[in-house]
Amino acid sequence: MSPARTDHDARRHDVSEAVWRVLAEHGFAGLTLRAVAGAMGASTGLVTHYFGGKRELVAHALDILETRTQRRPRLKAPAPGLAALRTHVLNILPLTPEGMATNRVWVCSWDIALSDPVLFAAQTSRYERIRADLRAAIDDARRLGELVTGADADDLAATTLSFTHGLVVQALFAPETFPPARLTRLADDFLAATFGGSCPGSAPGHEPRSGQ
Amino acid sequence: MSPARTDHDARRHDVSEAVWRVLAEHGFAGLTLRAVAGAMGASTGLVTHYFGGKRELVAHALDILETRTQRRPRLKAPAPGLAALRTHVLNILPLTPEGMATNRVWVCSWDIALSDPVLFAAQTSRYERIRADLRAAIDDARRLGELVTGADADDLAATTLSFTHGLVVQALFAPETFPPARLTRLADDFLAATFGGSCPGSAPGHEPRSGQ
Incomplete structure (x- = not known):
C-alpha cells in the first residue's frame, strides 16, 4: 500500500470519527459539513472533499451506524430458547456507553427514515x-x-421488540432513572411475565418482588 | 375584532396548517421555510414574516404538536384500575389516521429533543x-x-410505557403489519400477561390463544 493511500485512509477514518462524534452529540439535525469540520478542527473545504452535501453526509452516517452496530460487543446466548431470547433483548438495550451512543443515533435516524422511502424500507426490513x-x-x-x-x-x-425499543427510548431520555441494572431487571421481569414465568408456581428462579 | 385582525389570524392558521403538513410528510429534517411556503403555495418571503428561521419554525411545530396531542379525541376510562390503564395505552397507540400523524411527529421530534437541552428536559418531564x-x-x-x-x-x-412507545415505532414503520385491530389485541395480551391475567386459572376473560 502506498504512503498516499495510507494517508488517504487515515484521513477518511478521521472524517468518519468526526461524523460519529457530531451525530452522537447533535443528532441528524445537527449533522452539517461545518459541524463535522469543527469536530476535526479542519476547514469546511476539507470536508466537502469527502461529501458533496448533506445527503452524502447522512448516507455515510448511516453506514457508520450500521457498521458500529454490527461490531458492538455482544453477549453470546448461553442456550437456545428463552436464554437466547433474553440475550437478544440485552444486546439491544443501552447497557454500555457504546450501546447508549449507538441506540441514540438509531432513534435520531427515525426522523429522516420516516420521510425517505429508501431509508423507510431499509428500517422496515431491519425490524x-x-x-x-x-x-x-x-x-x-x-x-x-x-x-x-x-x-x-x-x-x-x-411485543418483545416493542418493549425493548420503547425501553431504549425511556432510557435515552432518563439515563439516571434507567441505569443498566434496572434495564436488566425490567427485561427479566418482562420476559418472565410475557413468556409465562411470572405465574405463581410456574417460575423457578422468579419470585414476584415486594413493592419497593 | 377588526377585519385586519381576522385576516391575520386566518393567515396564521394557514401557516400552522402548512407547517403540520410538511412535518407529517417530511419530518423535522424536511421542515424548512421553503417547504412551508411550498405547502401553502406562497412565497418564502411570506413565511419569513412569521418565522425568523429554522429555530422559530421548530418551536412553532412543537407547539402545534402539543396542541394537537391535547386535542386528540380520547377514549374515556370506563372504570378505574386496569380498565383505566388499558384506556391510557389505547389513547397513545396510532389507532386512527390522526393518531398515526401525531405519533409520527412525536417520534420525529426525538432527533432534535435528544440534542437540545431544553427540549430534552421537556421530553423527560413528559415521560x-x-x-x-x-x-x-x-x-x-x-x-x-x-x-x-x-x-x-x-x-x-x-414497562407499560416501554411496550406502548415501542409498539408505536413498529407500527409507524409497518402500518400494514400493525393495523388497529392487531395493535389493540397486542395491547390486551400485554396487559393480561404483565398484570397477572395470563396465568392459567387466574384470568377470567383471557384464554391463551392457540398459535395462528
Whole structure:
C-alpha cells in the first residue's frame, strides 16, 4: 500500500470519527459539513472533499451506524430458547456507553427514515429481521417446553421488540432513572411475565418482588 | 375584532396548517421555510414574516404538536384500575389516521429533543408525567385487588410505557403489519400477561390463544 493511500485512509477514518462524534452529540439535525469540520478542527473545504452535501453526509452516517452496530460487543446466548431470547433483548438495550451512543443515533435516524422511502424500507426490513430472530428463539423455547403462554409467536416477537425499543427510548431520555441494572431487571421481569414465568408456581428462579 | 385582525389570524392558521403538513410528510429534517411556503403555495418571503428561521419554525411545530396531542379525541376510562390503564395505552397507540400523524411527529421530534437541552428536559418531564399517570392506574388496580403480579408499580409503569412507545415505532414503520385491530389485541395480551391475567386459572376473560 502506498504512503498516499495510507494517508488517504487515515484521513477518511478521521472524517468518519468526526461524523460519529457530531451525530452522537447533535443528532441528524445537527449533522452539517461545518459541524463535522469543527469536530476535526479542519476547514469546511476539507470536508466537502469527502461529501458533496448533506445527503452524502447522512448516507455515510448511516453506514457508520450500521457498521458500529454490527461490531458492538455482544453477549453470546448461553442456550437456545428463552436464554437466547433474553440475550437478544440485552444486546439491544443501552447497557454500555457504546450501546447508549449507538441506540441514540438509531432513534435520531427515525426522523429522516420516516420521510425517505429508501431509508423507510431499509428500517422496515431491519425490524422484520429482528422480529424474525426473536421469533426463532420463541419457537425454540416452545419446542423445548419453556413457554407457559399459548399466544401466537409473531405477536410475542412483536411485543418483545416493542418493549425493548420503547425501553431504549425511556432510557435515552432518563439515563439516571434507567441505569443498566434496572434495564436488566425490567427485561427479566418482562420476559418472565410475557413468556409465562411470572405465574405463581410456574417460575423457578422468579419470585414476584415486594413493592419497593 | 377588526377585519385586519381576522385576516391575520386566518393567515396564521394557514401557516400552522402548512407547517403540520410538511412535518407529517417530511419530518423535522424536511421542515424548512421553503417547504412551508411550498405547502401553502406562497412565497418564502411570506413565511419569513412569521418565522425568523429554522429555530422559530421548530418551536412553532412543537407547539402545534402539543396542541394537537391535547386535542386528540380520547377514549374515556370506563372504570378505574386496569380498565383505566388499558384506556391510557389505547389513547397513545396510532389507532386512527390522526393518531398515526401525531405519533409520527412525536417520534420525529426525538432527533432534535435528544440534542437540545431544553427540549430534552421537556421530553423527560413528559415521560415522567405519563409514567405517573400509568402508575396511578396501577396503584388503583392493586387497591381494587385486580393485580396478580407483586412487581413494583414504578417498574410496571415503565414497562407499560416501554411496550406502548415501542409498539408505536413498529407500527409507524409497518402500518400494514400493525393495523388497529392487531395493535389493540397486542395491547390486551400485554396487559393480561404483565398484570397477572395470563396465568392459567387466574384470568377470567383471557384464554391463551392457540398459535395462528
